[in-house]
Amino acid sequence: MDSTELESDILRRVRALLRELDGHHPACQSDRGMLRWTLHKKIDQNPSNSSMLVRILVKELERAERGDFRHYIIPLLHTLMYTLIKAPCISDELCSRVYDFCKKLLTLxxxxxxxxxxxxxxxxxxxxxxxxxxxxxxxxxQSLKSDPYPYQEKIFxxxxxxxxxxxxxxxxxxDTEAAQVSQSPRVCMCYVITHTVQAALAEGCDIHSLQASLQGMATGDVEHWFQQVVSAVECGGSAExxxxxxxxxxxxxxxLSSSPAGDSPLGGLQGTPLPNPNISFHLWTEDDQLWKELVLFIHPLSQSCEPDCLSQDLDNFEIQDIISECECCEQTRFSMLSTDSGIERDLPAAAEEPLVPCSAEAEQSRLHRKGGIKKKPSPLESVAFLQAGGSSPGAKPPPKLQRRAGAPPEPAAPLQRLHTARIVLLGDDRILGRLAQAFHSLRKRETRRAxxxxxxxxxxxxxxxxxGQPNTSALVDHTATSHGELCEVAEYxxxxxxxxxxxxxTxxxxxxKLATMPSSPSKHLVTDLFxxxxxxxYARMATQPVCFQVYAVKVFFNDPAQEPAExxxxxxxCTQVQDSLSHRELNMIKKKTNLDGPGIDLTVTYRKVVVSDRAKELAVSLRSTALVMKAIPADEAEDLMCLSVNITEIIRINNLSRRSFSAxxxxxxxxxxxxxSTEQRPFTVCLDKDSRRTYRxxxxxxxxxxxxxxxxxxxxxxMKFNLHETEDVGLVKYMPKSLLLPINTFAGVIQ
Known part of the structure; x- marks a missing residue:
């Protein structure tokens, strides 16, 4: 295929992407979403065509700007940047055109x-x-060790x-296990060296000789040259x-001089594979599993820890145990776990101040400590574990607490967010409900001790x-079975x-569909892992969050002895009339139903949402069979911070012949x-369409x-110091008031 035919083929693929955005693509619905993947895979097979794709994408961007097709701009930009990152070398002229276009977007x-x-x-x-x-x-x-750029990322x-x-x-x-095959730190360091050198030298780099030299080196030598390349690039921003x-x-x-010279000719630009990111797959079986994985990501356990003890250690693992000696929490500590009993006799002999002599009576009246049971510290509670990750690279070790007043603690180095955890949730709205629970629990832990x-x-x-059929059929609620009802967040x-x-x-x-397909002989190839x-x-390019309001629920039960649930x-x-009642209660309800109709009597008190945003309290009494509160709007133009409540009200209609009811x-x-419920008749409450989260x-x-x-x-x-203040004062007025759950997309909400 010559260059003209190749350029026409790439242009057709790009135009197909744009038609898919308009919903006019002739392909089957089941094949949607694969056009971008096949386009990038075609370029990966022949990386020298990257410049051609970038040039076509720049032209389409400029065309979209002139024609006011704004919904094309962000998809084209993401496709262009992903190509540019993986490209072996892009000319300065093309980069300048893309840079100038990005500057024009600042006016939008x-x-x-x-x-x-x-x-x-x-x-x-x-x-x-x-x-x-x-x-x-x-x-x-890949979490490669690098002092100039010490950041780490992981996809969960x-x-x-x-x-x-x-x-x-x-x-x-x-798939996640196959994606990590042949991705050792040594291989990834070689990728960085070859790609960076070729990007700087372009045609002047003999990529085959460079790869051969790196393959013949010891791992220590590869790491040395890797550090040299990283230092040259990270320090190159201030140089010409x-x-x-x-x-x-x-x-x-x-x-090249460190290995025998080869006779291979210059082969032109050659692509360097972009390794798959570090992805770990987790079955969410415990409520606090997300928090535990994040803790272990920042503080990996030592290799000497027994695997069998890991689960038990994490179960007893509290956040106070992690950071009891972390310098970042000295200012916000509410309470402190002390090993000092407070008894003077337990103080060491070489105390900072000599003990004052006292009388024999006072000596006899002092408390005496009895022997106790010594608890074997778990690996997560050990001092070595705390000190291993308690401070960022380059920071000073956490200072010891000053026991006596008058000796100010040594100022601690500021912490940096060197770790990025990308949490990918697979499933429908029910797993997002679990995420909201876990996120709220995590924020409460962080408030207690950051x-x-x-x-x-x-x-x-x-x-x-x-x-179609989850493992537990009882988990499928009869009110939410279709894709649209179970995936309201994704639809929004x-x-x-x-x-x-x-x-x-898509x-x-x-x-x-892919999970049920028979495995192919090329299943082990990373390139086939769609x-x-x-x-x-998605994790690399989606950086624009859409924030969803999390709502708090307080549930009161008909048994006064039962504590309210939060x-x-x-x-x-969703609320529904509870039908599992005793025989006597059922007979009484049947008699009342014949008079007042189905359902139960409810009193609904709410604050009406008006355009002026002024509070307007309303209270209504009605008879209802069901009530549904939706937090996700049906239209992206609606307010995302608002509940849409649908109440099925029963109206009694009196006719001359009989009494009837309408909903x-x-x-x-x-x-x-x-x-x-005004008649004290109970009802059930189901949260996030998950029958496991039903209150009766x-x-x-x-x-x-x-x-x-x-x-x-x-x-x-x-409020402790301003008892008469009704509005937020001081630092409170500048803090976020509502708990919002951000979910990343490629563009956020396009107005």
């Missing part, structure tokens, strides 16, 4: 200006030090085994382009997956972001609402936006 509203600024900054770095974007991505994703894929079929879980485990190229050229010749927040950058992603994100619809929402049916490649692309939900709350749908919008024997439920735990703590502190 969000998210265009946000993405344009981000990519303009990246392109500026790439033009100054070619190969920097590829190098940083590989270093962080979570799936609920009770919501997905066993075949899907097994296929995901197989010529100095940067000269330094890498010197490293290139030094590597440990993850100063060190970890947390990103959330959602890939919808729905199976698809309407707001067309690129999410094309690449991620996986809802592709993943179950699901893993899409997860990697929970949160993200998508939906009327009442709709209201609110943020705060309380539902109470409920007579009262209160719903309100969930407050950020740190805001609640700071406000309670402020």
């Amino acid at each position: 509203p969000k998210p265009f200006c946000t993405i344009g600024l981000d990519y303009a900054i990246r392109l500026k770095m790439e033009m100054t030090a070619p190969g920097m974007l590829y190098q940083r991505m590989v270093i962080s994703e 894929v979570f799936a609920d085994p009770e919501l997905l079929s066993e075949a899907i879980c097994n296929a995901l485990v197989t 382009r010529g100095q940067h190229t000269a330094r890498l050229e010197g490293i290139y010749h030094s590597i 440990f993850l927040t100063p060190r970890l950058n947390l990103q959330f992603y959602h890939i919808p997956v729905v199976t 994100l698809s309407r707001a972001d067309p690129w999410y619809e094309s690449n991620i929402n 996986l809802c049916h592709i993943i179950p 699901i893993t490649d899409v997860i990697a692309y 929970d949160v939900f993200l998508t939906e709350l 009327v749908a009442n709709k209201l919008k609110t943020r705060n609402i309380a539902i109470r 024997n409920v007579i009262n439920v209160e719903v309100s936006p969930c407050l950020e735990p740190s805001y609640c703590l700071q406000k309670s502190r402020t």
